[in-house]
Amino acid sequence: MIDNHILAPVFVHLFAAIVQLIFWRKTITQRFISVGGSLIGLLVAMRLFSKVHQEGILTMNASDWDAPFGIVFVADLLSVTLVVLTSIAAFAVSIFSSVGLSRQRMLYGYFPIFHFLIMGLHGAFLTGDIFNLYVYFEVIIISSFVLMTLGGRKAQLEGAVKYMAMNILASTFFLTGIGILYGITGTLNMADLSFKIKDVQNQTLVGITSCFFIIGFGIKSAVFPLYYWLPSSYHTPPSAVAATFGGLLTKVGIYAMLRVFSLIFIPDDFICTLLMVLAVLTILTGAFGALIKTNIRRLFSYLIVCHIGFMMGGIAMFSKIALMGAVFYLIHDIMVKTNMFLIAGVIRQLRGTMDMEKLGGLYKEYPKISLLIALVLFSLVGIPPLSGFWPKIFLFQEAFTQHQYFFVGVLIFGSFITLFVIAKMWSKVFWKDVPENVEIEDKFASMELYRKIMMVLPVGILAAATLYIGLNAESIVKISEQIATQLIDTRPYVEAVLGN
Amino acid sequence: MKSAILQTASRYLLPILLLFSFFLLLRGHYYPGGGFVGGLVASIAFVLHSFAHGTENTMKILRYKPLSLIPIGLGISALSVVAPMIAGLPPMTGLWFEEPIPVIGMIGSALFFDIGVYLVVIGVVLTILFTISLND
Numbered sequence: 001m002i003d004n005h006i007l008a009p010v011f012v013h014l015f016a017a018i019v020q021l022i023f024w025r026k027t028i029t030q031r032f033i034s035v036g037g038s039l040i041g042l043l044v045a046m047r048l049f050s051k052v053h054q055e056g057i058l059t060m061n062a063s064d065w066d067a068p069f070g071i072v073f074v075a076d077l078l079s080v081t082l083v084v085l086t087s088i089a090a091f092a093v094s095i096f097s098s099v100g101l102s103r104q105r106m107l108y109g110y111f112p113i114f115h116f117l118i119m120g121l122h123g124a125f126l127t128g129d130i131f132n133l134y135v136y137f138e139v140i141i142i143s144s145f146v147l148m149t150l151g152g153r154k155a156q157l158e159g160a161v162k163y164m165a166m167n168i169l170a171s172t173f174f175l176t177g178i179g180i181l182y183g184i185t186g187t188l189n190m191a192d193l194s195f196k197i198k199d200v201q202n203q204t205l206v207g208i209t210s211c212f213f214i215i216g217f218g219i220k221s222a223v224f225p226l227y228y229w230l231p232s233s234y235h236t237p238p239s240a241v242a243a244t245f246g247g248l249l250t251k252v253g254i255y256a257m258l259r260v261f262s263l264i265f266i267p268d269d270f271i272c273t274l275l276m277v278l279a280v281l282t283i284l285t286g287a288f289g290a291l292i293k294t295n296i297r298r299l300f301s302y303l304i305v306c307h308i309g310f311m312m313g314g315i316a317m318f319s320k321i322a323l324m325g326a327v328f329y330l331i332h333d334i335m336v337k338t339n340m341f342l343i344a345g346v347i348r349q350l351r352g353t354m355d356m357e358k359l360g361g362l363y364k365e366y367p368k369i370s371l372l373i374a375l376v377l378f379s380l381v382g383i384p385p386l387s388g389f390w391p392k393i394f395l396f397q398e399a400f401t402q403h404q405y406f407f408v409g410v411l412i413f414g415s416f417i418t419l420f421v422i423a424k425m426w427s428k429v430f431w432k433d434v435p436e437n438v439e440i441e442d443k444f445a446s447m448e449l450y451r452k453i454m455m456v457l458p459v460g461i462l463a464a465a466t467l468y469i470g471l472n473a474e475s476i477v478k479i480s481e482q483i484a485t486q487l488i489d490t491r492p493y494v495e496a497v498l499g500n
Numbered sequence: 501m502k503s504a505i506l507q508t509a510s511r512y513l514l515p516i517l518l519l520f521s522f523f524l525l526l527r528g529h530y531y532p533g534g535g536f537v538g539g540l541v542a543s544i545a546f547v548l549h550s551f552a553h554g555t556e557n558t559m560k561i562l563r564y565k566p567l568s569l570i571p572i573g574l575g576i577s578a579l580s581v582v583a584p585m586i587a588g589l590p591p592m593t594g595l596w597f598e599e600p601i602p603v604i605g606m607i608g609s610a611l612f613f614d615i616g617v618y619l620v621v622i623g624v625v626l627t628i629l630f631t632i633s634l635n636d
Binding site: 011015018019024 | 572
């Protein structure tokens with residue numbers, strides 16, 4: 001069905017950014033516009049979600065050019081679910097950044113760039129054209145370069161160089177893949193590609209092209225062996241920025257992989273095995289990396305890598321139940337990972353450091369905040385009935401059905417290491433007494449009340465969302481099941497775009 | 501740079517180049533040209549002027565900071581993108597006036613998109629170049 005308003009979430013953030021540019025250097029006005037814009041964006045996204053949920057896939061032909069000739073935007077259930085999650089995360093981060101960021105960074109355009117980034121994310125989820133997807137990827141990485149270097153500290157620049165080099169490499173692979181795809185099929189529309197690709201004589205070339213996409217999206221979503229840019233760059237920018245990156249950017253890679261490998265390339269045995277091997281190695285390296293880190297944000301960065309492997313494994317098994325698990329994990333992961341980095345930011349305000357060896361005694365001083373954080377940590381680990389637990393059931397179930405016992409083992413190992421490092425972190429940061437001869441630099445205690453609220457509220461919002469996902473798992477499972485069905489059987493998608 | 505020839509020439513070139521950039525902007529819908537090239541030519545006009553007369557004097561001609569052109573241009577472009585939605589059409593659809601306007605020709609929402617691009621390009625190029633040249 002055609003609906004001309006599906007790009008509304010993109011436009012909300014675009015106009016928020018433009019209005020903020022008009023108020024250049026007026027940081028207080030920008031803060032209000034940012035929070036207000038994100039709230040409007042969230043409402044618009046929820047409206048879009050309920051519409052897609054009731055009426056099925058919506059499409060929009062940009063400039064009124066019919067598909068497959070023009071650029072088409074498609075809102076299916078996977079897209080709108082991610083748009084809603086991104087909006088929730090953006091809302092929380094924009095509240096957090098209005099108090100958790102130095103004025104210096106705001107003066108140089110933090111808020112407009114943040115909204116351009118969110119605009120790019122929404123666009124990437126909604127587009128139905130593979131070259132347009134690339135363009136939105138570029139919007140995302142250019143905004144993220146700026147966010148990462150804003151402030152210009154030496155460590156930040158060092159992290160940004162690694163980040164930029166790897167992401168440009170990823171884009172190059174992605175673009176090369178698109179070029180070959182266009183060369184052999186003559187179309188860029190993903191729905192059109194999905195059946196033109198079957199008529200290509202040279203199926204070997206198609207297989208090789210799909211490897212370009214695996215490498216491109218693999219780098220972006222920090223999959224083994226090209227994940228190392230993530231842990232070496234995500235601990236450098238301010239926590240609000242790291243939360244956006246950690247929660248959302250790697251997940252765009254997973255989204256693109258889900259989309260491309262369900263719609264265009266149907267994974268054959270070779271691709272499935274390749275993805276499975278990558279998933280296993282990603283989980284293992286992420287877990288081992290997390291074990292030895294003492295800086296909280298570095299630890300979280302490795303956990304991101306580790307958990308990307310869970311979703312990759314779901315894609316690799318490529319069946320309805322496995323994809324349900326992957327999609328559910330994606331939903332859970334966006335909420336939790338964003339929150340983890342916000343928590344790291346709160347801890348930094350409370351103690352002035354993020355090194356676990358120098359931290360301690362938080363539970364004694366701030367029991368309520370600690371309990372809120374504990375809730376999020378439990379969700380991450382996957383204590384039933386919280387959100388991290390449910391997707392793993394589906395992954396286990398499918399891995400047993402397909403006799404992937406090694407993956408089951410690795411999945412258990414990854415979950416166990418997650419539990420171990422989180423327990424270690426909890427005992428070191430919250431239970432242990434403050435180490436001797438460490439000076440505490442508590443900025444939080446001296447803040448005004450509204451600042452304290454603004455700092456903890458986003459953690460609360462995301463924790464509530466996580467709790468909702470965990471306790472209301474039945475409806476999330478239903479949505480994941482519908483998404484997985486749409487991913488396996490792409491006919492409704494193709495029909496919505498191209499007609500019959 | 502003190503050169504009588506350059507100073508005199510740039511005084512005459514500024515309006516001519518600006519006029520040329522407008523010409524490029526307007527013909528851009530069907531022929532080579534458009535907002536991006538037009539904007540570059542226009543900003544070159546100002547850059548040439550700043551070479552001859554110094555950046556401070558060029559800033560005086562401009563009156564406003566070039567930075568403020570960026571949100572204005574982006575706003576015009578973005579509005580021209582969403583304007584068709586009010587008429588119930590998909591975003592970015594070209595809306596055209598019925599009758600052509602003398603000299604300019606047909607006017608449609610695509611022209612406003614190009615004008616937005618034109619302003620953004622001028623804003624960005626001049627902001628970058630003036631920031632560099634004022635620092636030394």
